[in-house]
Amino acid sequence: MATMKRSVVRPLAALLLAATLLAVAGCASGPKTGSARERIAATPALNLKSYRFDPKQPIAERIQKAPAFVLKFLQQTDGRDDYAAYELTDAEIALTIEYLDLLPAWFDAMLKERLVAIYFIENFTGAAMTHLVLDKADKVHAFIAINPAMLRTGLSEWMTSREASCFSGASTAAGAPAVFVDCGTSYKALLYALAHECSHVADYMYHYTPYTEPAIKELGLGVAETPFVKNIWLDYAKPEERADFPRRADITFYGTGGGPKIPFGSAADLYRGLSNSPFPSLYAAQNWAEDFAECFTWYFFTDRLDLPYKVGIRSGGTVEVEYEPIYWSRVVHRFPQLDPVVQDKRK
Numbered sequence: 067m068a069t070m071k072r073s074v075v076r077p078l079a080a081l082l083l084a085a086t087l088l089a090v091a092g093c094a095s096g097p098k099t100g101s102a103r104e105r106i107a108a109t110p111a112l113n114l115k116s117y118r119f120d121p122k123q124p125i126a127e128r129i130q131k132a133p134a135f136v137l138k139f140l141q142q143t144d145g146r147d148d149y150a151a152y153e154l155t156d157a158e159i160a161l162t163i164e165y166l167d168l169l170p171a172w173f174d175a176m177l178k179e180r181l182v183a184i185y186f187i188e189n190f191t192g193a194a195m196t197h198l199v200l201d202k203a204d205k206v207h208a209f210i211a212i213n214p215a216m217l218r219t220g221l222s223e224w225m226t227s228r229e230a231s232c233f234s235g236a237s238t239a240a241g242a243p244a245v246f247v248d249c250g251t252s253y254k255a256l257l258y259a260l261a262h263e264c265s266h267v268a269d270y271m272y273h274y275t276p277y278t279e280p281a282i283k284e285l286g287l288g289v290a291e292t293p294f295v296k297n298i299w300l301d302y303a304k305p306e307e308r309a310d311f312p313r314r315a316d317i318t319f320y321g322t323g324g325g326p327k328i329p330f331g332s333a334a335d336l337y338r339g340l341s342n343s344p345f346p347s348l349y350a351a352q353n354w355a356e357d358f359a360e361c362f363t364w365y366f367f368t369d370r371l372d373l374p375y376k377v378g379i380r381s382g383g384t385v386e387v388e389y390e391p392i393y394w395s396r397v398v399h400r401f402p403q404l405d406p407v408v409q410d411k412r413k
């Protein structure tokens with residue numbers, strides 16, 4: 067999620083929720099109403115001056131323990147009281163640095179300029195999220211929050227469970243039909259979190275989409291249509307009719323947004339609709355920010371890291387439905403726009 071592209075993240079919604087929760091809690095630190103600018107000004111976690119930010123600091127040193135004001139913000143945003151700063155072991159820090167080194171080499175300079183920190187948050191909702199942080203000149207920076215379960219869970223395992231969270235009523239009996247996502251067994255889910263979230267940071271900085279979250283537009287920091295969204299998105303979360311498909315608006319993950327709203331029995335129909343769309347995943351079909359992050363991540367994984375990417379439905383050992391979304395014709399059509407972004411793999 068940058069918020070958030072959270073991978074559960076809805077930035078403006080999150081800000082509004084945070085404001086609402088502040089009001090409910092009777093906390094005096096935030097206004098109940100007001101513009102995005104007023105809400106951000108009242109929230110220390112969203113102001114660069116709250117951090118010790120040094121653009122010369124190596125990215126490896128920005129893997130940090132979350133400060134109390136960030137934890138407070140995340141808990142208010144997600145309506146939780148059990149978040150805690152997770153401290154990585156030396157091996158986990160080494161894995162995080164190893165995975166960051168797999169990203170396109172040009173990400174280094176981009177992240178050094180705009181990424182405030184990477185925090186790991188115990189009990190975090192979903193996989194990860196990215197949130198904007200503004201400096202006094204309105205330059206958009208960001209921090210990334212990651213669920214430490216990503217360090218321990220296999221990539222295919224996590225993506226499968228995320229996909230399953232979109233559907234209700236699936237049988238849990240052994241051998242019963244279930245959705246799957248197969249990206250091989252080489253990596254932990256952390257690789258997905260870093261690729262997806264860092265691409266949100268790139269979007270904040272370079273505007274592949276008009277605005278990564280609606281608050282950016284409200285702040286007057288968005289841009290008009292971009293090539294990436296042209297002919298696909300009419301607005302942030304509204305695709306053009308020819309890009310849309312039945313029940314797209316009911317797609318949710320991790321039990322957020324009132325979900326799951328789609329019965330498992332409709333999964334095959336949903337994937338058929340998705341397979342005729344320009345989106346490489348159900349997650350991408352939510353809004354243009356997630357579309358960019360997913361297009362980047364899956365194209366980078368398949369084209370540069372040579373990972374498999376298959377999505378479908380299996381009953382026991384029998385594959386009932388299987389797709390390779392990165393080869394869908396309308397997804398392939400977007401590769402020329404993605405090539406400059408995923409280029410310059412280090413290895």
Ligand SMILES: [Zn+2]
Nearest residue numbers: 067068071072
């Ligand atoms: Zn995201």
